[in-house]
Amino acid sequence: MRFNLPFRKAQPATTTNHEGAAAFALTPALELYAAVATAALCEQYYESAETRLVRLRELVAQCDPQFVARLAVYARERMYLRSVPLVLAVELARLHRGDNMVSRLVARIVQRPDEITELLAFYAQANQRAGIKTLNRLSKQLQKGLALSFNRFDGYQLAKYDRAGAVRLRDALFLVHPAAKSPEQQALFNQLVAGTLPTPYTWETELSALGQVPYATPAARAAAFRQKWTELISSGKLGYMALLRNLRNILEADVSAETMVEVCAALADRFAVARSKQLPFRFLAAYREVRALEGGHVSAVLAALEDAIAHSAANLRGFGPETRVVIACDVSGSMQQPVSSRSKVLLYDVGLVLGMLLQSRCQHVTAGMFGNTWKRLSLPRGPVLRNVDEFYRREGEVGYSTNGYLVLEDLRRRGEVVDKVLLFTDCQLWNSNFNGTSVAKEWAEYRRTVAPQARLYLFDLAGHGTTPVEVRAEHGVALIAGWSDKVFDVLAALENGGSALTEIDTIDL
Structure with a gap:
């Protein structure tokens, strides 16, 4: 596709937009790409969540199945979206037959245990089923893909994401029937069914446990939380996203200057930013939270966030000094x-x-x-x-x-x-x-x-x-x-x- 082509007179508009102004329709593939890339599946200014969902399903039916599958992978692996790739997979399962593309797609885009239950919940909604008990005839390709996904998760992951909802992980296990890879994995599946998986360690569980302890004074409580934040940061147990979202809590805990140096270094680390897969606007949300605070470390954290977002965009070709x-x-x-x-x-x-x-x-x-x-x-x-x-x-x-x-x-x-x-x-x-x-x-x-x-x-x-x-x-x-x-x-x-x-x-x- 080249830009430098002979001049061609512009064609008249083909439709109208939501404001009633003349506008141009996109091809189904381009429209599906744009709808997926911007899909939060929530209420929008011009479009309800349900309307967007219906439009996505209609567009999938108009596009080549291979393109839809590639788009689902692109959305999950490169744009870091979670819900909308599952929608695309469920729709493909309804429309596409003849090979194992859907099962391979499901196994690829389901990267956390809770995405198994989210996919099944959408499957029930899309097929007008009322809850997990009505999913007795699950698409074979979806079933195979979800079984492969189950086999990838360890006990920690299963316990961490075994959350309350219309579909629980144990329900999904009964529905999908994954064959355990080993006796050890079968034991994990049995624990999941019995509800006896060990409570996983997370920074949330540590802080939650700390909050249940009775303290003699507010100062003692503050000191305990200061120490816990210091331990979490120094140990490296706090992931990048958790660090980004807890900057206010860390600053308000009044951790030491040495700890704040660690925080700023972690935030501004080029490789940590790349691994974190944060959307750029997440840095803006953190920046605004921190900017509203007072304290001697605020300016250093703001500077670290500026460094972090600068790392999030690679050098651009075609934008040299003369452009x-x-x-x-x-x-x-x-x-x-x-x-x-x-x-x-x-x-x-x-x-x-x-x-x-x-x-x-x-x-x-x-x-x-x-x-x-x-x-x-x-x-x-x-x-x-x-x-x-x-x-x-x-x-x-x-x-x-x-x-x-x-x-x-x-x-x-x-x-x-x-x-x-x-x-x-x-x-x-x-x-x-x-x-x-x-x-x-x-x-x-x-x-x-x-x-x-x-x-x-x-x-x-x-x-x-x-x-x-x-x-x-x-x-x-x-x-x-x-x-x-x-x-x-x-x-x-x-x-x-x-x-x-x-x-x-x-x-x-």
């Missing part, structure tokens, strides 16, 4: 939507984080935000999280409409030649000024009159299935979807002449 880049972030009302029901992070935040990560990698960049108006902001290249907060502090200055066309109109009127324009948005753009123009019209005119070789990258953060401009190589337009730093791998694929689906096609089944 002129515009980064525009949508701050409209629909972007003020949490990424999940349990998160304080908004879609708007995700766009800003990814945008500022890109800015930190670019030498020649113009950044700004659009709502009712488009505003350029000059910010230093280095501090990603601090720049995100600066954008957040000023987002009300541009209003809350979705006039993304203003970004392109501004470039055209200035006669400013740029190489790449990157829009971070939910793609539900419309023109609140009703002056007859649009993103599609302004982009076509900008390429025709100012910069014929310019490229437009739509970073879709919501996956609603439509775009404000047609995604075609000959128009210089590409789509990238998701909240992970893996969007930069897609960006690299585009630089090499591929598409958003190129990375998925590399998955080996």
